[in-house]
Amino acid sequence: MDTTPMTHQEPVSVQQYLQLEERTEGKHEYLAGQVVAMGGASAHHCLIAGALFAILLPHARSKGCQLFIAAMKVRIDHEGDSWFYYPDLVLSCDPADRDPAYTAHPCLLV
Template sequence: MTTPTQPQAHTSIEDYLEGEQGGDIKHEYLAGQVVAMGGASDKHGFIAGSLYAALLPAARRKHCQLFIADMKVRVDHDTGSYFYYPDLLLTCDPDDKESPYYRRHPCLLVEVLSPSTERIDAREKLFAYRLLPSLCEYLLLRQDRLQADLYQLNDEGRWQHKVFTHPDDALALRSLDVAVTLHNVYADVSELLSPAG
């Protein structure tokens, strides 16, 4: 969750990365501007944690790196460099170890949405993340209702958008050759799995 702060002077990437190592609050970096992130809810943690647990065995089998919450992704663009904290980051590039604090070549990024972050995650980050040549999947998971939005790069190089809303729907993630049901992802948020949810 990002929270706009007062306009500030341009911060260098080096100063930003150094500041993140010692701070208690995480910040995202938007072409020189540093933006504080708010705390996450219990539902947010349950959803991200369940997906991480479901994907970790497959990530290990494929010798990929799977991170939850604290690993930044770096996006470089004409307008500058951007650092975001996705909820889950998967990279299968063995050389993607330029820094212990960020990755440049993820193949899968996941964000758990809240009403306050939905616009940023579903628009700004969707645009920014798709600038990454390595990215083939971007998954958005809602915490206020049972819904997953999966953006996948098809064999023709076009992005396809699929929406899943039923507990038995399976998210087929090509980057790990694995399928995870929404029931599994939302298992610890039972009120969203019930018919009234």
């Protein structure tokens, strides 16, 4: 696996971003063509996100929803541009929202 961080001055396509993100360690957000490396989280931050995940998971499963923690991207498309973010928690209850790389129709973001 490539450990080189992504840094691009020129705009990157969504397809290029998704391919690069598969091959690099660490996480990067995509902001309408620009790739930005994400920083780490504190222990307290991780404990809070983990506790919320533990509370929400049984409810999500009982409704047939998917609950993701930290590593699932959310794609936002607006006026011809795209953005990809990594929320701490993502809940998707749309059965058609099952892309393996990202969710595009979440019903909850934390």
